[in-house]
Amino acid sequence: MGAFTRPFFIGFRRINTYSLHSMRQFVLFIVLITGLVTGKSAYAQWEFYGAGGVRYATTEEIDTNGKPLVKEHGFLPGLEFKANYRRGDWLVTLGGEIYGGNLVYDGQTQSGTTFSTDTRTRQFRMTTEVGRYVSDAVLLLAGTEWDYWKRDILGRGTTLGMEEEYNSWRFLAGAQTRVLQASWSDIYLTGLLVVSSPEHLEVNFDNQVFDQANLSTKAAIGARFALEVRPKAYSNVSVESDFEWMRIGRSGDAILSKGGSPVGTVAQPEHVRKAIGIKIKYRF
Structure with a gap:
């Protein structure tokens, strides 16, 4: 959403109940993974992964005439866990x-004045996927994902x-396939179609100049691709590069009150979320 000048504006620094709830979910998830890792010897069919990496993320907001309003861009470090x-x-x-x-924020205020600042960003996801091997090289995938931004x-x-x-x-569907099998490494390509429910958006204004606003965007479709290299000399380590893209339609107008x-x-403009990342994965 574009920046506001007085009496409109941008930033609110409180931690609300919803944020605390989502962080508790993440902590509980880590505790669950830790417990499963501890009991791995009793469950030979389980495998556990941890990953650390960095993602170059961009967000572009577009007005109803197709002209850019805001662009955010920058590097986000992160951690991933998988069982x-x-x-x-x-x-x-x-x-x-x-x-x-x-992230660097390059945009303009509601009055059209150029405005630059920073955006403190956090992205959190929890995913469940089911896959079926149709051969030793091809895995069909489908799943669901909860995304918090x-x-x-x-x-x-x-x-x-x-x-x-x-x-x-989000609802995910696609496949993973081995594209190279060599003496030094195996390389896998994953492609997913991503269908998102409308984003539910909560906006809190600095100094509580306005009341909290709640909006919903349009449903969206995106895509996600990943290329993973699994060196045979280091069977527990792999390197993965990924790219994702999603375009989300403009929300309807919501009443702004004081x-x-x-x-x-107030409305959330149409926006495009993109990211390209690289991470190192370790199998326990």
């Missing part, structure tokens, strides 16, 4: 990831800030 359970040709995967950091756009000068929190459910009295409307 696989295989039984015959079937594979069940539970995964979680968290990435965060500061927080943007804390920092105010500067007379332009204040706002905090935005998005969450949505002290319960309507003062205008």
Whole structure:
């Protein structure tokens, strides 16, 4: 959402109940994974992975005429965890990831004035996938994913800030295939179609100048690709590069109020989320 100048504005620094709940979910997930790893010897069909990497993420907001309003861009370090359970040709995967950091915000205020600042960003996901091997080289995949995205756009000068929190459910479908089998390494390519429910957006304004606003975007379709190299000399280590893209339609107008009295409307513009990353994965 574009920045506001007074009486409109950007950034709110409180931690709300929803954020704390999502972080508790993540901690509980890590505890679950740790417990499963501890008991691995009793469950030979389980495999566990941890990964650390960095993601170059961008967000572009577009007005109703197709002109750019805002672009955020920058590097986000992060951690990922995954547990696989295989039984015959079937594979069940539970995964979680968290990435965060500061992005550069290049945009404009609602009045059209150029505005630059930083956005403190956190991205959190929990994923469940089911796969079936149709050969030793091809794995069909389908799954669901819960995506949480927080943007804390920092105010500067007379332009204040706002905090935005998005969450949505995604449905995933695609396949993983081995594209190279060599003496030194195996290389796998994964492609997924991503269908997202409408993003539910909560906006909190700096200094509580306006009341909290709640919006919903349009449903969206995106894509995700990953190329993983598994060196045979280091069987527990692999390197993966991935790319994702999603275009989300503009939300409807929501009432903007102050002290319960309507003062205008607010909307989330159409936006495009993209990211390219690289990570090192370790199998326990």
